[in-house]
Amino acid sequence: MAHNNGARGPAFYFLAAFFALFVAFLYGPMLIIFVLSFQGPTGGLTFPMRGISTHWFADLLSSSRYGDLGGAFQRSIMLGFLSMSITAVVCLFAGLAFRRKFWGAGPLFYLSIISLVIPGILLGLGISQLFQLLGLHLHWWLSALGAHLSWTLPFGLLIMFAVLNRFDPSWEEAARDAGATPRQILAYVTIPILFPGLIAVALFGFTLSYDELPRSLLTVGGLNTLPIEISNMTTNVTTPALYAIGTMTSALSFLAITTAFIAIAVIQKRRARAHGDQAE
């Protein structure tokens, strides 16, 4: 609370300690499995470490005992990029549309919220049975992609609402008054201004799809995604290979997060500099 005199009371230190504990709780277990994934070849699922090696990573990549991890990884990456692109484009336009009143806006908003709050497995059941009734085959790039979009689009829409909340439509009006066509306004005004927000939407689109399990289970058809393979491993695999896959997939998630954050930071910095140049 605003301690105007600058002194930090005992409350600050108590709360700081609480917060630090929470962060440790959040990251501690993950750090443990990152360390344990470098367990020596004779080591087990828990401490002590019996040497340090990359044995379990090699085992994971070379052994066929863990199922089709390579194929599952490729499919998950593909799905992630498909979900990301579709989510970014669809949510951009939907967000722009929701700035005005239109018939059906309320029901569509509620349908999106329902998609967020209902159990994912239930939606997966619905999609798979719908395909069955229509006589369609389940494919990861069709039914599972649809299931992933039912998860990424509502999140993307909510972020677009937040982003557009701070977007000043007078920029668009100024461009229109200057004779820009709607297409030019979109390409040279709206999208550049919203771009950092769109990166955030894309980050959600990719990571939520890449890690999605409940909606994928019944909708992938014959070929699994990576989270399904990993979830099977949690019951079958009793070696540190389980942690090795955890370390690898988390590394990829962190790569996606870092890329997005750096991209946003670079844009903001460039803007701040451009702003500074104008002021001079």
Place this chain on the structure above:
Amino acid sequence: MSGSSSGSSSSATPYLQVAPLALIMIAMVGIPLATVVLLSFWESDGILIYPTYNLQNYIDVLTSPVTLSLFLKTLKFASITLIFTAVIGFTCSYFLVFHVRNLRWQIALFLLCTIPFWTSNIIRMVSWIPFLGREGLFNTLLIEAGIISQPLDVLLFSDFSVILTYIHLYTLFMIVPIFNSMAKINPNLIEAARDAGASSFQILRYIIIPLSKTGLALGTIFVVTLVMGDFFAVRVMSGGQSASVVSAMKNEIDQLYYPQASAMAVLLVIVVLIMVSAVLRIVDIRSELAR
């Protein structure tokens, strides 16, 4: 934009812009949910499904004593998780908003809380195993410290580990909305209260908590629906000893009893929607979000 020559103010523009979203949501959420409802009136013998249109599945589910215990168990998980995530989420947000004065630090620490959201839930779940297991880090530490002589078995594959996992996975769904609500509180309001002689506790009780209600309500909706929709954490972290509504549903699906599972699902969705609308009745989220 529609690309029409009359500028973007054509009345068809929003419909064209929103059409892709509407089509996908109707095809992949609306119609599938209707399919589940339809399916719940059908019949299955575990091999084939017969379109029969009767209420037998509902009668079975409602008269089975297992259903009630499953719902009670799920509600127990949800309410304990809710209490812990709300307290932790509120405390952390309070610290970030009112005690961390440097904006850069505030954003950095807030992001630190949200980053795990973009990583795999399965891996975050599994990562508790080496910590909580019989030979896990926690038991080893307690034994070496001489606090216990035998490893504690209740730590892993128990209701305890299920709830711990829920708290671990879902607290950030509390932090984000509460942080948002708190960040919108005008500092002058607190200043004024302090000048008028209010204690820190009074400020918390009469200003910050009431003004954080929207965030708490949104977080509650997220946490409750996430816990009630989960089947994976309860299966993995209880070692198969505990069941929730959805994990029981998943078992029925695995045995191809789709209609029975659908009836259970419809009941669950009704319960969840009642709870969500109860929260919405207490707090008007839509008007507050527009603020």
